[in-house]
Amino acid sequence: MGRMSSATLPQVPAAAGVYPITVRWSDMDAYAHVNNVQYLRFFEEARVYAFKDWFGQDRDLIDEGMLVVSQAIDYLVPMEYAYAPARVAVWCTGNGAASFDLGYAVAGPEGDDTVYARGRVTLVAYDLAGQRPRRLGDAEREALARVSGPAPRLRGDREAARREGAHA
Amino acid sequence: MGRMSSATLPQVPAAAGVYPITVRWSDMDAYAHVNNVQYLRFFEEARVYAFKDWFGQDRDLIDEGMLVVSQAIDYLVPMEYAYAPARVAVWCTGNGAASFDLGYAVAGPEGDDTVYARGRVTLVAYDLAGQRPRRLGDAEREALARVSGPAPRLRGDREAARREGAHA
């Protein structure tokens, strides 16, 4: 699954991996648009390909597993079915000792640079045998540093920030 | 689909509808846990039942459609497959002229009050014929007011709030 260029996609950092992700006919729901939940499936698919690119020589993350601890998404434009694959950009927006954050953008097929959705996910590196989080290794941290960029700014986050301000 | 009690579920307002949502064997992924994306599917299912309860006599929202504009979720505990349905609580956490926010909590089957995930979604009432957002009607706003409670506080939101603070 070759990487594509992020050059024309708005607010997608150059370091992002851009993967062609096939939209299935069955991803449409009864409204005949791509169903909102399936975008998270596209994120998952892009992540699978990105991890192979990023950690291919040091597959700790894939072999030992990881847990999704949080995700968020903004839907910008309803997506129609297309025969050509959508393009999903994925990049790292930060990391801690055992966790890291990814940003996503879902664009149309080549020639359609509309950004249909933006999102983020937080993952924890996991020791499947020991059933507990584990520290990221040096090779993993370096791989993530190479694909780093700014976090996408989500509408939902801005509103949550207002609420959090009220709690502070 | 009868409503269940929210009495024992932590941080779920009493006004929430609590719906039994069947977890399918196929909701598990290759790690043999319930897949993270499927929780959003459970949210969708709970919303379908809740809208029938809330707007049953004045079905504008269902008949005219609505768009999901944003959602977010925190995963708290990995969920194992169970034969008995999970319980998904859903309630309104606020509304604007054309949009409203829902909070969710996913608990285990009766007898397992673990909260496995919490989330939120923002929806826009939509005029399918005119292909544009439409104002919520009085009956809709009153129905939402009856099931209102505080927004769930999500980890991801708190971190986003920190980032937003840095932008402010």
Added chain:
Amino acid sequence: MGRMSSATLPQVPAAAGVYPITVRWSDMDAYAHVNNVQYLRFFEEARVYAFKDWFGQDRDLIDEGMLVVSQAIDYLVPMEYAYAPARVAVWCTGNGAASFDLGYAVAGPEGDDTVYARGRVTLVAYDLAGQRPRRLGDAEREALARVSGPAPRLRGDREAARREGAHA
């Protein structure tokens, strides 16, 4: 998941287990009918519940796994979405040393005795550790005998039989 009565369902043997299977809103496709592939998902769900009932005290089949080797389905009437669960009947139509056949019928919710689809599946009992088929145990054969009935007659089979006749 309680068993329901098969009394009113045409061509479903009395020995069949009848399980309420929730149809999800997302099981509809862009034609706003229940998607044809999802019926096989309903079969899988009914099988999971039936195996718990049939083999609950002697869980060899579930613990050791099994493989689906063949399945077939006739679609009789397009199914609309309903809030109440569909009823899926499942029964045994025969077995060999290591394999067995199940018949299925998908009916509407209580009060709707339409049979929307009929199907069959052949499964092989599998030794996951040894990675090979294994013989059915006595308890398994007895459990299957208690839920046995005639195979559903499928349109596709009748046409295939004509073709097979031409090959003979």
Added chain:
Amino acid sequence: MGRMSSATLPQVPAAAGVYPITVRWSDMDAYAHVNNVQYLRFFEEARVYAFKDWFGQDRDLIDEGMLVVSQAIDYLVPMEYAYAPARVAVWCTGNGAASFDLGYAVAGPEGDDTVYARGRVTLVAYDLAGQRPRRLGDAEREALARVSGPAPRLRGDREAARREGAHA
């Protein structure tokens, strides 16, 4: 979605369209193999691309819709997840006035000519406006004739043929 060659795939007629169909990580089930139901999803995907190729200039079938009336599948080898797309062959095995039959074979990615599954489906051309079957047009029949080959021989069919013989 370019057509690929069927030259190396056993029992796949040369006239078949062979489409690269992405297997998603989520197509695996809790046994960490590609789930049996998802193969029917791959059939659906291949059909969508094939219909575009076959009927692209005379899109009656796609625009007016069609109904799946029957399908059957044999699973030959359990499929592991692979990053490269599977190849799904699809061809016509016969037609009537309003219906037609397709055969399928699911092979591995380029370089893996294992046939993992074989199947068939019967479809009825449908007049969505009039809500009834409709006759195939000349252009449709000619398009189908160009991609015709022998029906796959399925294990389940042979056993059903034996049963049908007993009924005769």
